[in-house]
Amino acid sequence: MSDIAVTHVPHKRNIPFAQEAAGALVILALGAIGWFLYPDDLAFLTRLIGIAFLVLSLDLVTGYCGVATLGHAAQFGVGAYAAGIACIRGVSDPVALLAVGLCAGTVMGLISGALITRFRGLPQLVLSIAVGQLIAGLANKLSWLTGGSDGLSGIEPGKVFGVFGFDMYSRTAFVFSLGVLVITFVVLQRFVRSPFGLMCRGIKDDDLRAKMIGVSIYPRLVVMYGVAGAVAGIGGALTAISTGVVGLDSVSFERSAEVLVMLVLGGAGHLWGALAGTVIFMIFEHIVAAANPFHWMTLVGLLLILIVVFAPRGLIEPVVLLWAKFKRKGSAV
Amino acid sequence: MSDLLEARSVSRSFGGLHVTRDVNFKLTTGDRVALIGPNGAGKTTLVNLITGDIAPSEGQFFMGGDEITGLSIPDRVRRGLVRTFQTTRLFANLTVADNIALAIMQRKRITRRFFSSSTELPEVRAEWSEILSHLGLDRLAYRKVVELAYGQQRLIELAIGLALHPKVLLLDEPAAGVPHDEAPRILEAINRLPSDIAVLMIEHDMDLVFKFAKRVLVLAAGRLIFEGSPDQVTADHEVRRAYLGSYADARRPT
Numbered sequence A: 001m002s003d004i005a006v007t008h009v010p011h012k013r014n015i016p017f018a019q020e021a022a023g024a025l026v027i028l029a030l031g032a033i034g035w036f037l038y039p040d041d042l043a044f045l046t047r048l049i050g051i052a053f054l055v056l057s058l059d060l061v062t063g064y065c066g067v068a069t070l071g072h073a074a075q076f077g078v079g080a081y082a083a084g085i086a087c088i089r090g091v092s093d094p095v096a097l098l099a100v101g102l103c104a105g106t107v108m109g110l111i112s113g114a115l116i117t118r119f120r121g122l123p124q125l126v127l128s129i130a131v132g133q134l135i136a137g138l139a140n141k142l143s144w145l146t147g148g149s150d151g152l153s154g155i156e157p158g159k160v161f162g163v164f165g166f167d168m169y170s171r172t173a174f175v176f177s178l179g180v181l182v183i184t185f186v187v188l189q190r191f192v193r194s195p196f197g198l199m200c201r202g203i204k205d206d207d208l209r210a211k212m213i214g215v216s217i218y219p220r221l222v223v224m225y226g227v228a229g230a231v232a233g234i235g236g237a238l239t240a241i242s243t244g245v246v247g248l249d250s251v252s253f254e255r256s257a258e259v260l261v262m263l264v265l266g267g268a269g270h271l272w273g274a275l276a277g278t279v280i281f282m283i284f285e286h287i288v289a290a291a292n293p294f295h296w297m298t299l300v301g302l303l304l305i306l307i308v309v310f311a312p313r314g315l316i317e318p319v320v321l322l323w324a325k326f327k328r329k330g331s332a333v
Numbered sequence B: 001m002s003d004l005l006e007a008r009s010v011s012r013s014f015g016g017l018h019v020t021r022d023v024n025f026k027l028t029t030g031d032r033v034a035l036i037g038p039n040g041a042g043k044t045t046l047v048n049l050i051t052g053d054i055a056p057s058e059g060q061f062f063m064g065g066d067e068i069t070g071l072s073i074p075d076r077v078r079r080g081l082v083r084t085f086q087t088t089r090l091f092a093n094l095t096v097a098d099n100i101a102l103a104i105m106q107r108k109r110i111t112r113r114f115f116s117s118s119t120e121l122p123e124v125r126a127e128w129s130e131i132l133s134h135l136g137l138d139r140l141a142y143r144k145v146v147e148l149a150y151g152q153q154r155l156i157e158l159a160i161g162l163a164l165h166p167k168v169l170l171l172d173e174p175a176a177g178v179p180h181d182e183a184p185r186i187l188e189a190i191n192r193l194p195s196d197i198a199v200l201m202i203e204h205d206m207d208l209v210f211k212f213a214k215r216v217l218v219l220a221a222g223r224l225i226f227e228g229s230p231d232q233v234t235a236d237h238e239v240r241r242a243y244l245g246s247y248a249d250a251r252r253p254t
């Protein structure tokens, strides 16, 4: 038998940190556009950024691990309440409040993950709703801590780095949120391409195959849930800091369902998809709800039907395909 | 010689259907064993039992003297028990390179890293690029698995098995679906494996069985009915009746 010539696969030409740098620049550019085009709407844009964290977080468990959940607002809400409560009880440094939200979100993520990823399919979905409802119920009942149905108000954080105070035009809040988003996004870009992140995508594709290469699936999914909880917790804390209030809406079922819609709209399994979905849905809602407060949900429904029919894998998918084609052409020359 | 794998009186039934009946066998270092038998004989089921995919109704499995019957699938894999699937099971939405790299990284215990980028780690890349070259798949390294032809996917199934550096390798019809001119690569890949590991191959193609196996196990209706060298198998009357039929007749000078 003749020897097979061993030809080695040519290296991919990759400039280190190019993707991360591009990610940061794109987000900053979008932020700048928002800043100059809608200077009166910065409060809304800040809220949008807060929600983007939750959609990114959902993407980690749903898009990257294939976990079906309709209770993801729990992670966000717990982060928001934790930061709000800490602020009212005297922690005023915004960065410290973010850390509080991050920790609370992580703990909540680990607990949810430990429960939800034990199961698959419909039981998993139902359990995720149950966990979400449980947290919403607690937020309502523990009114001595959470303010009950009135929510928490009077959250007045101190100055960012002791210099930039929060203003009524949300300028500081917007820039602060955008900065935290850039850092988080860059970290997540590396995280999803890491061996751990790649393995999660493998588990989503075929968990029996993953087991057959020696992977214990459950602990990995729980860890992923913890990371997702951290991201959502940061988003919750940011929202609490920038709006000054935390209400029951932050843990509501509607919030969980809405972010799932945003993720599907943008494209699950891509960080850019999560971001695109948030931006498009929130802006659409903002404009349409202002123009026609009674029928905006109908229009959102129509939009979704169009997306599912014409771009079932989300708006980001055609972009990703184009990009791949472009890169293949580039490397063939 | 020590026993790498042993099955002791293993039985399994689904409802009333006895798919595996009182199966006993051993795989020792350096074994190259073919498991043959008619369709529905229970060959794949036996592999599923060994890997822990399904639990036996009765009986035990041992690796190197330790009982593994109660261990989870990943625990068995970590002890070097590796299989390929008859119907391909791959990470379909990942690239070919990622598929192999995941197996390599799992073996090296680096899939718990959170921040280094994965597939292009030099020590990982050197390995998968060599495996892919040997199997003639190097051009496809950065293609998604779903985009490939079925025969190519079959070879990736084998590549993942090789990347795990098994002590016991169970191949479930590795050549089925692979185009004829690619099939020799499978034997070449097996020949390149360290000589002390045990390989068990389920295969219908008797030419391949003869080239590969030093020992043949014959399974019919869930029972091991014969064990011997390839030549003995073709000569045995019962095996011919149960399975080989015309093939054995064709080989015999009349």
Ligand SMILES: Nc1ncnc2c1ncn2[C@@H]1O[C@H](COP(=O)(O)OP(=O)(O)OP(=O)(O)O)[C@@H](O)[C@H]1O
Pocket (backbone or CB within 6 Å): B014, B017, B019, B037, B038, B039, B040, B041, B042, B043, B044, B045, B046, B086
């Ligand atoms: N999970 C299951 N539940 C019920 N019956 C099963 C199950 N798995 C296998 N069987 C039955 O067990 C018998 C043996 O199946 P198996 O796949 O092990 O055969 P095989 O020898 O691998 O056949 P082939 O050569 O076609 O691959 C078949 O009749 C099959 O229907």
Ligand SMILES: [Mg+2]
Pocket (backbone or CB within 6 Å): B043, B044, B045, B086, B172
């Ligand atoms: Mg079979």
